[in-house]
Amino acid sequence: MSINCIRTLLENAVETHSDKTAIVYNDKSITYKELFAKVNQVAFYLKELDLPKDSRIGIYSSKSIEQVIAILAILSTDYILVPLTKLLKPEQVEYIINDCGIQCIITDKQQLESIEEINFSGKVISYQTTDNNMASFEEIFKYYNKPYHCNINSYSSAVITYSFGMSGRPKGIVISHRNLIDSARVVSQYLALEQDDVISGTLIFNLDYGLNQIFCTLYKKATLALHLFILPDDFFNHVINDKVTVLPLMPVNISQMFEDSGQRIPSAALFSHVKTITSSGGNVTEKMINDCKNTFSEAKFYSMHGLTEAFRSTYLDPSQVQIRPDSIGKPIADVELYIINEDGKECAVREVGEMIHRGGYIYKGFWNAPNQNALRFKSIDILKDVIKLEGQLTDEIVVATGDYVYKDEEGYFYFVSRHDDMIKTRGFRVSPYEVESVVAKNISQIDQCAVFGIDNELIEEEIIMVYSAASEISEEEIIFELKKHLASYMIPSRVIYKKSLPLVQTDKNKIDKDELKAELARV
Known part of the structure; x- marks a missing residue:
């Protein structure tokens, strides 16, 4: 058994803290001993399915203690976990099933109807006993009591996470067992987590940030308090x-x-x-x-x-949060960050360039996406004009993040824009984020704001700003305020009021700019 896998954390926790509460959810709780026993029962059943090594198993359910058991059970096998948030619509679930070839889905009664709508042909396991002779956790807990042992390779694939963004089809990112243990280790370190901590499980478990709450809990033998x-x-x-x-x-x-x-x-x-x-x-x-x-x-x-391609790049120390709230901080342990320009040269202080992530926490790559991998995962040779490469050792992989940032005189990083979001207008590059930040800081009446470019053959792209507020604000008033803080070429040519802005279906933190562009095209 590798020392660098989540299964080892679970075994260590039950060995030293068997009677401690591992998870609480409303009026229910489970100790590490009980958690370990139930994880073993489900893992034993999954292995009896006799699926090929590295088969993908999806979890499509609401938050519950059973959901955490399912996650840890899959990670106790040589199968690969594919978390499917319940926010996804059936057609999105079907896309992921087909994209990575899911052969088994673990679910609850609430999501069974959606799975039936997809007409999924693989194995389905429900937490609760159903009327259609489907296997359930209730039955597994009753009848599967044999000892379970496993041997996991730390560099094997553990999880494939999918994120539906604002455009195009999502690509799954493949995360190894070693990645999971490294992320738990580094977060526990810089947050100074302790075994007496109670970690809130408010985040959904479809992406690495949410999953990391489970793994940090195991790493420190703490308690996870689930909440919806x-x-x-x-x-x-x-x-x-x-x-x-x-x-x-x-x-x-x-x-x-x-x-x-x-x-x-x-x-x-x-x-x-x-x-x-x-x-x-x-x-x-x-x-x-x-x-x-x-x-x-x-x-x-x-x-x-953090990044899609690596667990995390930076954090801002709490002592600096109110001093420089706009900063994304400095690199976390075991990470080196470089900012390079289009010629591959290192950017000067406050010069905007692409951030390159070198060192720890880099994931294995995108699932069946060679073009995406070629775009993001690069040879360290990309830094040949920045660092000294000796011995022709250029096999090391770094991540070309696509994040445009700059660094101040004290080494703090500041996010400017994603590469794909940059607006090209009148020969300048404009970051939507920079305009949106000025709005957030200086026009308090505005609740939400989206800035983007639309094609204009005379100036490449014109800048559009769409906002929501309790009531409409005059365009002249908004432009007047923006001109105090922004260069003339950064001022929106059109300002549009809407009572509410559309959000990305599976990420309510993001405004759906593609939908706003489509609405403008229909006008």
Whole structure:
């Protein structure tokens, strides 16, 4: 058995902390001993399916203790886990099934109807017993009691995660067992996690940030408190009642917590046990940070920046969050970051270029996507004009992130834009993020804002700004404010008001700019 796999963490936890609570969810809980036994039962059943090594098994269900058992059971076999968030529509699930060849799906009663709509021909396992002779966890827990042993290679593929973005078909990213253990190790280190911690399981488990909460819990032999975020009041009760100490969030969660100005937020004294808040998966605003600081007054706030192709690149130390809230921080342990221009030369201080990720946490690559892999996973030779390469050792792989950033005089990184988002207008490159940030900081009446380019043969692209607010603001007033902070070529040529902006279906933190462009085309 490799020492670099999640299965080893589970075995170590049950050996030293068997009676400790591993997971809580509402009024239910399970100890490490009970968790280990149930994981073994499900893993034993999965192996009896006798699927080929590296077969893909999907989990398509709501959050529950059974969902965590299913995740750990698959990771205790030589199969590959494919998390499928319940936010996906049947046609999206069908796309993923076909793309990576899923042969078995673990689900709950709520999602069975969607699976039947897909007409999936593989094996289906339900958490609950059903009327159609389908295998269930309830039956597995009753009848499968034989000892289970496994031997896992740390460099084998463990997980394929899919993220539906704003355009095109998604590609799955392949993550090894070693990647999972490394990510748990580094996060536990820089967050200073302890075995007495209660880690909130608010994030969904379809991507690495959410899954990492499970693995950090195992790594430190802590407790994971599951929660399904629906209403802010329920969320605050979760934090108080479960005595959460570590609160991993996405920016959209923070917005949801504080979006109702008339809402009564519990006293900060009730949250004194919260010591750590983390945020990743989107841009954190100064207001978000201040709202968290006011409510969770004892907590350190960690802003983090990750990649699709690697677990994480940077984090911003809590001591700097209010000093430089726009920064994505500095590299995490075992990572080197370089910023290069189009000629492959290292950028000067405050010069914008592409960020190159070297070192730890790089994933195996995209599933069946050679063009995507060629675009992102590069030979270290790409840095030949930046670092000294000796001995002709150029087999090392780095990630050309597609993130355009700059670095200040003290070595802090600042995100500017994704390569694909850059607007080319009048011979200049304009970052939508830079314009959107000015709006967020200076026009408080605006709730949400999307900036993008549309083709204009005279100037390449013209800049469009679409916003939502409680009521429409005059375009002249908005342009007047933007001109105080932006160069003339960065000013939108059109400003459009909408009561609400469309969001990407599976990521409510992202505005669906493709839909906005399509709406403009229909006008």
